[in-house]
Structure formats: structure tokens, C-alpha cells
Amino acid sequence: MESDHPPLPTVLCSVLSMKRQSCEVTLDPGRSLLSWRELRPRRGRDRSRPGICLTRMLHRARGLVNSCTPQFPSGGVTVPVAEIVSVGEAEIDEKYYNSMKWQHMCKPHAFTVRYVQRKRKHRWRCKEVTFWCSDEQLFYQWLQALHDILEQQTHRPKRLLVYINPYGGKKRGKQIYENKVAPLFSAAGICTDVIVTEYANHARDNLYEVNVEKYDGVVCVGGDGMFSEVLHGLIGRVQKDSDVDHNNPNAQLSRCNIRIGIIPAGSTDCVCYATIGINDPETSALHIILGDCQPLDVCSVHHKRTFLKYSVSLLGYGFYGDVLKYSEKNRWLGPARYDVSGFKTFLTHHCYEGSVSFQPAKWVLGSPRDQIICTSRCYICRQSSKQLEEQQKTQACGSEHRDQDDDWTTIKGKFMAINAVSMSCACPRSPKGLSPAAHLGDGSADLILVRKCSRLDFLRHLIRHTSNKDQFDFPFVEVYRVKNFQFTPKHFEDEDTESTDIGSIGKKNFPQICTDHPSCGCNHVNSIWNCDGETVDQTAIEMRVHCQLIKLFARGIENAKLEDDVNPSKVL
Numbered sequence: 001m002e003s004d005h006p007p008l009p010t011v012l013c014s015v016l017s018m019k020r021q022s023c024e025v026t027l028d029p030g031r032s033l034l035s036w037r038e039l040r041p042r043r044g045r046d047r048s049r050p051g052i053c054l055t056r057m058l059h060r061a062r063g064l065v066n067s068c069t070p071q072f073p074s075g076g077v078t079v080p081v082a083e084i085v086s087v088g089e090a091e092i093d094e095k096y097y098n099s100m101k102w103q104h105m106c107k108p109h110a111f112t113v114r115y116v117q118r119k120r121k122h123r124w125r126c127k128e129v130t131f132w133c134s135d136e137q138l139f140y141q142w143l144q145a146l147h148d149i150l151e152q153q154t155h156r157p158k159r160l161l162v163y164i165n166p167y168g169g170k171k172r173g174k175q176i177y178e179n180k181v182a183p184l185f186s187a188a189g190i191c192t193d194v195i196v197t198e199y200a201n202h203a204r205d206n207l208y209e210v211n212v213e214k215y216d217g218v219v220c221v222g223g224d225g226m227f228s229e230v231l232h233g234l235i236g237r238v239q240k241d242s243d244v245d246h247n248n249p250n251a252q253l254s255r256c257n258i259r260i261g262i263i264p265a266g267s268t269d270c271v272c273y274a275t276i277g278i279n280d281p282e283t284s285a286l287h288i289i290l291g292d293c294q295p296l297d298v299c300s301v302h303h304k305r306t307f308l309k310y311s312v313s314l315l316g317y318g319f320y321g322d323v324l325k326y327s328e329k330n331r332w333l334g335p336a337r338y339d340v341s342g343f344k345t346f347l348t349h350h351c352y353e354g355s356v357s358f359q360p361a362k363w364v365l366g367s368p369r370d371q372i373i374c375t376s377r378c379y380i381c382r383q384s385s386k387q388l389e390e391q392q393k394t395q396a397c398g399s400e401h402r403d404q405d406d407d408w409t410t411i412k413g414k415f416m417a418i419n420a421v422s423m424s425c426a427c428p429r430s431p432k433g434l435s436p437a438a439h440l441g442d443g444s445a446d447l448i449l450v451r452k453c454s455r456l457d458f459l460r461h462l463i464r465h466t467s468n469k470d471q472f473d474f475p476f477v478e479v480y481r482v483k484n485f486q487f488t489p490k491h492f493e494d495e496d497t498e499s500t501d502i503g504s505i506g507k508k509n510f511p512q513i514c515t516d517h518p519s520c521g522c523n524h525v526n527s528i529w530n531c532d533g534e535t536v537d538q539t540a541i542e543m544r545v546h547c548q549l550i551k552l553f554a555r556g557i558e559n560a561k562l563e564d565d566v567n568p569s570k571v572l
């Protein structure tokens with residue numbers, strides 16, 4: 001009688017040699033697992049001679065073989081196929097060959113499997129294991145089966161466009177790519193077109209010209225500034241190709257389907273750290289090879305009806321704007337420029353007067369102080385984006401995004417810092433980030449307002465970014481989860497007229513006495529906006545979050561507990 005069910009995938013189970021041990025190696029296509037365990041030699045048998053049983057092949061139907069292939073065989077290793085980097089024929093190592101006393105047999109065949117091994121703190125390494133056997137037919141059967149199963153990983157990139165900034169961070173971008181990344185890409189059979197940038201915005205401009213269709217992803221080697229270039233190039237290109245006017249702050253932007261990979265080689269590497277959990281080039285390369293996909297919110301920044309920039313990490317005015325302003329003058333210091341500038345800015349202790357208006361992100365499930373961290377396959381991101389999509393469908397359709405006008409909140413005051421972050425902004429300087437519970441793809445940003453406070457209080461707030469204590473738990477700090485916001489500085493003159501109006505140039509560039517309270521000591525010029533580490537010229541801006549506008553070769557932060565439970569390459 002014919003069965004209605006599709007045939008069960010065949011389990012391949014053989015005794016192969018690994019170094020000088022005999023191993024039972026199993027490929028279970030049904031469960032997408034490759035596992036191996038050492039076979040203990042029977043008493044009285046010579047350990048160095050696996051003997052005739054070496055070529056024993058257990059080639060059984062799935063159900064029959066299950067009993068001999070537990071998921072984590074004792075003393076064995078199990079690797080999900082999704083975490084195999086590559087499989088290839090291996091060179092015969094003469095040393096082993098001679099010591100195996102196989103001279104009387106035909107020359108053995110070997111294949112190497114490279115796979116991901118998890119280390120501490122989200123670091124990944126590429127480990128390899130080589131299996132040997134003397135039966136040529138069996139060898140080709142294994143090679144074929146492994147290649148076939150890897151072919152089914154269709155989300156993996158085959159062709160990548162790589163931009164390297166040779167001057168980012170400690171100026172090691174090229175070296176990092178050549179030594180740590182290119183060998184892995186080549187082992188995984190990925191073809192690359194590599195462009196070493198020759199000037200700022202080279203990558204951005206190139207993305208407007210290049211045939212992006214022929215690539216499965218774009219990789220940037222550098223820091224947040226280099227990522228920002230690629231982000232602007234890709235988003236800009238997609239909007240141009242789909243006739244979306246990016247100068248319209250309410251335009252419904254078209255999503256970018258081509259994924260971006262980040263090989264960290266910058267000074268802060270915040271986007272990489274916050275989406276992978278570490279700024280480590282090899283770890284990033286492995287996430288790219290496995291074809292990870294992490295959707296990411298993007299904020300658009302406008303001044304009136306003019307597009308200024310996109311931001312994915314920090315859009316900050318006041319403290320972080322000033323840190324950036326001074327650090328740009330000291331680029332020669334490399335990554336240390338931010339610490340020097342941070343110290344200087346801290347001592348200067350400026351506050352800025354203005355008005356912030358925002359609309360809360362009502363549909364989101366989380367809130368900035370709920371301590372629910374965004375992790376891989378984040379439930380909050382999935383639900384929030386679904387809710388947002390439904391909400392947008394019910395609103396009037398069209399190419400414009402329509403916000404209800406009735407729920408604006410306006411806060412006026414003097415601020416040490418105004419920070420809008422659409423992700424945690426975790427980075428090596430602050431491993432939990434500016435807003436630890438912000439989500440990568442929920443369609444919202446956390447708006448953090450740090451009001452005028454004493455220098456000591458501001459230091460206490462800053463120090464909390466380096467510990468597990470709540471940096472929002474101060475009377476002078478407020479945080480809101482928003483879908484958009486607008487800022488107008490108190491000393492705002494229409495910046496459009498500034499280039500021709502001597503009076504207003506003077507107002508912008510020279511100290512202003514706070515007109516309402518001449519004795520309050522609020523004596524300062526306007527700050528600037530720090531947009532993912534790039535300066536923005538205008539101070540009066542509006543920002544809007546675009547839910548999951550782009551995708552990265554990343555998977556978010558793997559939950560430590562989960563990582564432990566399913567750690568695939570765990571030896572029990």
C-alpha cells in the first residue's frame with residue numbers, strides 16, 4: 001500500500017576516523033543535525049587500529065536509527081546544519097596517514113567540516129573537524145550529502161559587495177578584512193567585490209550607481225560612520241528607484257531588502273555591538289556567512305521639508321552633540337578622542353533651553369523601564385510591528401503616513417541632554433547602552449530627557465551607564481517610548497535665513513544670555529545634533545521612526561540561558 005506521507009529523509013550514519021579515534025558520525029537531515037561521538041575501543045583491541053568495522057555504514061530509515069543517534073550523544077558533539085560554515089575535501093596529512101598504519105590499504109580520503117563554536121560573551125569562532133575513511137564511495141557519499149544539505153540553506157549570501165574604510169577606528173580595517181574575514185568568506189564559497197574607499201561618502205555615492213541586484217548583501221568594514229554611509233546609500237537608492245520623495249517627512253519609505261553586514265573596525269561600533277552582542281570581526285563574518293537576518297528600525301531626521309539624515313542608534317543633542325563637536329576636531333586621537341572630548345564636555349557642563357514635542361508609541365508592548373531586553377526573535381518586536389502594520393492599514397491608505405494630531409505632548413525646559421535612541425546603543429563603553437530596554441525592530445524610539453542638574457548628579461547618571469543600575473532613576477531624567485518627536489531650541493532663528501542674515505548668524509554662534517532668567521547662568525550657544533556620530537547642521541528638527549526599514553546580517557542578542565540550552569556544539 002502506498003503511503004500518503006513524503007518519504008522520511010535518510011539518515012547517514014557511519015564509523016569514520018577523527019584524528020586517531022574512531023567516531024560514529026551521523027547526519028540527520030530530518031532534524032538538520034550533524035553529530036559525532038567517539039567510539040570507545042573494546043577491551044583487548046588495539047586502539048590505534050579501528051579495523052574492518054571502520055567502513056561499517058549504517059544507512060537506515062530515520063525511525064530505525066533514532067535510538068542510536070540521541071540529540072546530544074554522551075561525549076559527543078552535535079552541530080545544527082544551520083551552523084555549519086563549510087564542508088570541503090581535506091588534504092591528507094602524511095603524519096596521520098603514516099601513523100595510522102594504513103599503508104597496506106588504499107590511501108584514505110578526508111573531508112573537513114567547519115562550524116560555529118560559541119565562546120563567552122556572544123563571541124563566535126570557526127572550529128573545524130576532519131573525518132577520514134578509506135572507502136572512496138563512502139567519502140563521496142558524505143561529501144555529497146553535506147553539500148546537498150548546505151544547498152538547502154537558501155538564505156545564505158553567495159555574492160557580497162564589500163566596502164572597507166581604511167581610516168576608521170585604529171586604521172586597521174583593511175588588515176582586519178584580509179586576515180580575519182576574507183579567508184572565512186572564501187572557505188564558505190562567497191564571492192566578493194571589494195572596494196577600499198578613497199574619500200568620505202565614496203561608499204554612499206557608489207551605492208547609487210552600482211547594480212545592487214546582483215548582490216545578496218552589502219558589507220561595510222569600519223565603524224558607525226561607515227555603516228551610516230552604506231545605510232544612506234541603500235535607503236536613498238531604494239527611495240529613488242521607487243519614486244519616494246525623501247524630503248517629505250511624512251513619506252512612507254520603501255523597505256530595503258538587501259541585507260547589510262558590519263565588520264567592526266571603528267571607534268564605537270555601536271550598531272554592531274547592539275545587534276550581535278560583541279564587536280568582533282570574526283563573529284560578524286560568521287553571522288554573515290550563516291545568512292542571519294535582523295530587521296532594524298530607522299529614524300528619519302528632517303528640518304521643515306528638507307531631509308537631513310537617517311539614524312539607527314543615537315540622535316543626541318546637548319551632551320552627546322558637544323562630545324561629537326569637540327571629538328571631530330581631535331580625530332587624530334583615534335577612538336580615544338571620544339573619552340577626551342567626553343571629559344572636556346563633562347567639565348564644561350552646558351545645558352540647553354528648548355521645547356520637545358512627541359507622540360507616544362501607543363501600539364508597542366514594552367516600555368523603556370520594563371527591563372525587557374530585546375533578544376533574538378524578540379516577541380515584542382514581532383508583535384509591535386504586526387500591531388503597527390494593522391494600525392497603519394486601518395488609517396487612510398496612500399503614500400503619506402498620517403499621524404493622529406491629538407496626542408502630542410510638549411515639554412519645555414533646560415536640558416543637559418536630549419537623546420532619541422531606536423536601539424539600546426550598547427557598546428563597549430556602555431555594555432547595556434543608553435536605553436537598555438529599547439527594541440531593534442518595534443517601530444519606536446526611546447526619548448531620554450536629562451534636565452538641568454548639578455555636575456555631580458550628571459556624573460551619577462553617566463556612571464549608571466556602566467553598571468546594572470537604572471540610569472533613568474533620577475528626578476531629573478525622563479524617558480518616553482515615542483514614534484516621533486520635534487525639537488525647537490529656545491534661541492531658534494529660522495536657519496534658512498542665517499546665511500544671509502548677519503544678526504541671526506551672531507545669535508547662533510555667540511553666547512546667549514537666557515532672556516527669561518538673566519541670573520540663572522544658562523549662558524551658552526546652541527548645541528548640535530549627533531546623528532549616529534555625524535553632525536547635523538540644523539538644531540530645529542523633527543524625527544520619525546520607520547519600523548524595520550532595513551535588515552542586517554545579525555540575529556539580535558542571544559539569550560544567555562537559551563544559548564546554554566541549545567548550544568549546538570556543546571560537548572557533554
Ligand SMILES: CCCCCCCCCCCCC/C=C/[C@@H](O)[C@H](CO)NC(=O)CCCCCCCCCCCCCCC
Pocket residue numbers: 223224225267268269270313314320323324338339342343346425427429430433434459462463465466530531532533534
Ligand atoms: C565616568 C565614566 C562614565 C562613562 C559613561 C559612558 C557613557 C557612554 C555611552 C555611550 C553611548 C554611545 C552611543 C552611540 C553613539 C554612536 O552613534 C556614535 C557613533 O559611533 N558614537 C558617539 O557619538 C560616541 C559617544 C561617546 C561618548 C563618550 C562619553 C564619555 C563620557 C566621559 C565622562 C567622563 C567624566 C569623568 C569625570 C571625572
Ligand SMILES: Nc1ncnc2c1ncn2[C@@H]1O[C@H](COP(=O)(O)OP(=O)(O)OP(=O)(O)O)[C@@H](O)[C@H]1O
Pocket residue numbers: 164165166167168169170196197198199200201202221222223224225226227229265266267268269270335533
Ligand atoms: N577613504 C576615506 N577617507 C576619509 N574618510 C572616509 C573614508 N572612507 C570613509 N570615510 C569616513 O570616515 C568616517 C569615520 O569612519 P568610521 O565610522 O569607519 O570610523 P570611526 O568614526 O572611527 O568609528 P565610529 O563611527 O564607530 O565612532 C565616516 O564618516 C566615513 O564617511
Ligand SMILES: [Ca+2]
Pocket residue numbers: 297421422423438439440441442443444445
Ligand atoms: Ca526601536
